[in-house]
Amino acid sequence: MHLEKNQTKVLIVDDLPENLLALRKVLEQSDRTIFQANSGEEALSLLLEHDFALAILDVMMPDMDGFELAELMRGTEKTRNVPIVFVSAGGRELNLAFKGYETGAVDFLHKPLDVGAVQSKVNVFVALHRERNEVKRQVAALEASRRELRATQAELERSLKMRDEFMSMIAHELRTPLNTLFLEVQIRGVQLDHGNMDVFNEETMRKMVARDRRQIQSMIRLINDMVDVSRIRSGKLSLRRVQSELSSLLVRIVGDLAHHAAAAGGTIEVHAPDAIHGVWDEFRLEQIIINLLTNALRYGGGKPIRVTLAIVGEHAHIVVQDQGMGIALADQQRIFEPFEQAETYDVRDGLGLGLYIARQLAKSHGGSLNVDSDPGNGAAFHLVLPCNQYEAGDMDT
Incomplete structure (x- = not known):
């Protein structure tokens, strides 16, 4: 059965096909979908699957009569609040209506049915169901807006x-x-x-x-x-790529930082046996590497720092390894955010921008910068760069 998105669902239950057909013809309208069941078991299955605005139940049915079906509906969370209207061909003297109201019915109709009255009553329940759903939708939208407002407020405060x-x-x-x-x-x-x-x-x-x-x-x-x-x-950072050789660049940078290493009581060892050529912005690469080395000197505890260079496939891998206090797992991504430093660092040094800038510069080259560390066992920063992704002279923004 094809259902329109905003269709309201009504359930009719009767063991006689001719009664179902007649009631269906009375209730059908373009804005609603009529579901029908010829037994209590079939009706329960439909009730658990769909959200009905109203259930119209015949009282006298074999195996499970309308009252028994109503009792089961009232005992199930999903169907507890579905309005029930009973229909019966039994005489008024049988006092079936009283029993129907006892089971929680909202109305009791006797056959033969007054078509106008039936249509009017069903229209009321359909309208009420739509209003309830609209209220639920508005409440949900309001709650979503509140959550969004709270998130916006928290972000603004941050x-x-x-x-x-x-x-x-x-x-x-x-x-x-x-x-x-x-x-x-x-x-x-x-x-x-x-x-x-x-x-x-x-x-x-x-x-x-x-x-x-x-x-x-x-x-x-x-x-x-x-x-x-x-x-x-x-998004206005520009790169000026030229043909470069990484091994000699590393050796030069380490040489320039030799006096800084001596002042910190440590040394920097370079292991770059092979020349590795690529197309990079040398100034920005130097910025990344100097940042990693000064970071290692600052937190390396005066122990030797090891810099290695290797080619893996079409990528150059540079690793800056220190033997300092290390970085806790909880801090290993946070330190790459602006104005952040590891909680394990006793003294704040600088603005906490260096690693953020270094990672962004690596990304702008099509590469990556990550850290591998165990607290107490130093930290290894891994810089990965593609060797020939661009032609010399290309600019990025």
Whole structure:
């Protein structure tokens, strides 16, 4: 039986086919579907399968009469609230109507039926059923809207919290190098005011310049990170791909970071036996690798860091392995989100943007960046890059 989406269902039950046919003709309308059953068992099966606006039951049926069917309906959760109208050819003196109302019927009709009265009563129950369904739909829609509103409110609160934390972190991260520079300027000013020019010898000046450079570079790095995050989120990050060779790039980067490793009390070992060529943005690759290495130096506990390079199929695999405190499983995806750091890190360092930017840069190359770690056993960051996905000079946004 083909049912229209908004059709209302009415069940008629009688053991005589001619009665079913006659009642069906009385009740049929374009906005409803009439289901019929010639026994109580068949009616129960239909009642458990469909949502009926009304069930019209003949009282006198073999095996299971209308009253017994009504009792079963009232004892089942799905059918408990289906309105029941009894129909009987029995005389009024048998007091069947009273028994019908006792079983929970909403009406009792005697045969021969008054066609107009039957149609009017059925129309009322069909209308009530539609109104109930519409109320249910509106309640469900209202609850869905409330859930959506609560989710939106929670997201807004989270965004506001992130904004406040971001502004606080920016202030903190900028304040440190700015305070250092400000103090340096004050000290130099005092020396100049007192005419102590002897303190500005070559060695002292070199140390001053080195300190100034470190503080300025720290602020530039912070600003660059914020710019990169803005470009990534707006889809405006561009790559300039050129033919590159990874092995020599790794060796150069590790060489540049040698003094940082020494200052941290550790070393960086490179294992890149083969030259691996591909088409990448060298500046962005250097950004990723420097981020991973400085991260390893920061949390590696002063132990050796191992960098390996290998080719697997058409992909270059770079692994940066440290021997530090490791990263808990619960943190291993969170650390790649902006402004996040692992809970196991005792001291917050920076804005927590580095790994987020590094992963996004890897993705922009068609690659990936993931971490493998057990707490207490260090962390291994795996950078995977396709070797020849683009032609040199291609741009991405």
